[in-house]
Amino acid sequence: MAPVPHRGVIAVTGAAGFLGGWVTRLLLDKGYRVRACVRDVDDGRRTDFLKAMPGYASGRLTLHAADLDKEGCLDDILPGCHGLAHVAHISDYVDQAYVQRTCDHIIASINASRSVGRVVVTSSVAAVISEMDLQEVVRRPVFWEGRYPDESNPKRTPQRGQGYSMGKLIAERSFAEAAAVSGVWDSVTCCPGDNVGPIQSAHQKDMGPWQHIIEDMLVGEYEQNGVYRPWMTVDVRDDAAGHIGLLESLTVRNGERYIAWSTDARNVEDICASIDRLLPELNHQYTAPVDPFPDRIKAREGEFRAIWAKADLRNERIRAATGVAFRPLDESIRDCVESLIAVAGTKVKTRS
Numbered sequence: 001m002a003p004v005p006h007r008g009v010i011a012v013t014g015a016a017g018f019l020g021g022w023v024t025r026l027l028l029d030k031g032y033r034v035r036a037c038v039r040d041v042d043d044g045r046r047t048d049f050l051k052a053m054p055g056y057a058s059g060r061l062t063l064h065a066a067d068l069d070k071e072g073c074l075d076d077i078l079p080g081c082h083g084l085a086h087v088a089h090i091s092d093y094v095d096q097a098y099v100q101r102t103c104d105h106i107i108a109s110i111n112a113s114r115s116v117g118r119v120v121v122t123s124s125v126a127a128v129i130s131e132m133d134l135q136e137v138v139r140r141p142v143f144w145e146g147r148y149p150d151e152s153n154p155k156r157t158p159q160r161g162q163g164y165s166m167g168k169l170i171a172e173r174s175f176a177e178a179a180a181v182s183g184v185w186d187s188v189t190c191c192p193g194d195n196v197g198p199i200q201s202a203h204q205k206d207m208g209p210w211q212h213i214i215e216d217m218l219v220g221e222y223e224q225n226g227v228y229r230p231w232m233t234v235d236v237r238d239d240a241a242g243h244i245g246l247l248e249s250l251t252v253r254n255g256e257r258y259i260a261w262s263t264d265a266r267n268v269e270d271i272c273a274s275i276d277r278l279l280p281e282l283n284h285q286y287t288a289p290v291d292p293f294p295d296r297i298k299a300r301e302g303e304f305r306a307i308w309a310k311a312d313l314r315n316e317r318i319r320a321a322t323g324v325a326f327r328p329l330d331e332s333i334r335d336c337v338e339s340l341i342a343v344a345g346t347k348v349k350t351r352s
């Protein structure tokens, strides 16, 4: 039940991912020893950027193979760690029994470690606002940590696209309950918004979704966002800093959740239009998004946009607990675009 000691030992799941890569880098920058968990240490396409980080050559950063689908996956990695940032995705969010099993695997390894005192579980704002009926957003427009999707809605099923939101809540609750039973570690949840910012490795351009959609904007083919929701964003570096702040915080308590977003919201077409404003030297050709929705949804576009416009995004809790300062979305878009070009070689569609 303890914050991690400064410059202690931290394990990171999903370390080769967009967010996990930044958690790893920022932990190293702050002097921590990091055990980066990936599925395949030898997959250079995904892990070379980790091996190029300062700290790898000296051994302050080590890479470890861990497939969360397997029982005992972190048994050899966690002993000696003070904290765990459980950032990874899992292989499937539809099968909720599988989601529970992955949590059980990690929890058993934490309990066996006899050293981990604080776990930060990466959830999502999908565990805060994902609604089958958008009228719930009208009824409860304040997006804060005490808000949950309407879990009583009978349409809220994995088969209808709610598996991710439901799976994240399984994880939040499983870790908090197990931590309370253990009495020796605590679990805090971070619920990030839509992550935008620089990729560190070319393979991350295909992940996302948001950096991948910005790549699509650069090449001139992207789609409207679901139910015309604007992007509700956080810079991936600030999200990572928030995770580390939660590992370190003296004030957080087991079972608490913290939303990580800047409270900036912008429609998808305006994100695309921002590229030319922020980087005029690219001569980027703005393209309107393709609207893939059926006519019955298209007919309600104005209604849906008006609902989202009244949403009240809050981030006081994470700012108070961690001191994280969120950078403006313009900076995240600019740095994302520049990294896509520089790191992944994306070719920009230009005006003729």
Ligand SMILES: NC(=O)c1ccc[n+]([C@@H]2O[C@H](COP(=O)([O-])OP(=O)(O)OC[C@H]3O[C@@H](n4cnc5c(N)ncnc54)[C@H](OP(=O)(O)O)[C@@H]3O)[C@@H](O)[C@H]2O)c1
Pocket: 013, 014, 015, 016, 017, 018, 019, 020, 037, 038, 039, 040, 046, 066, 067, 068, 069, 087, 088, 089, 090, 091, 122, 123, 124, 125, 191, 192, 193, 194, 195, 196, 204, 207, 208, 209, 210
């Ligand atoms: N990106 C966002 O906007 C956003 C928003 C809210 C919440 N989140 C949450 O933030 C976390 C990271 O997201 P991200 O965008 O950084 O994702 P990402 O780039 O796709 O990275 C996720 C990582 O999860 C790992 N992974 C997947 N299945 C695994 C398994 N069965 N066992 C072990 N590792 C597994 C992968 O590891 P390998 O590369 O080693 O195969 C991958 O690198 C996720 O939990 C996501 O739900 C993201």
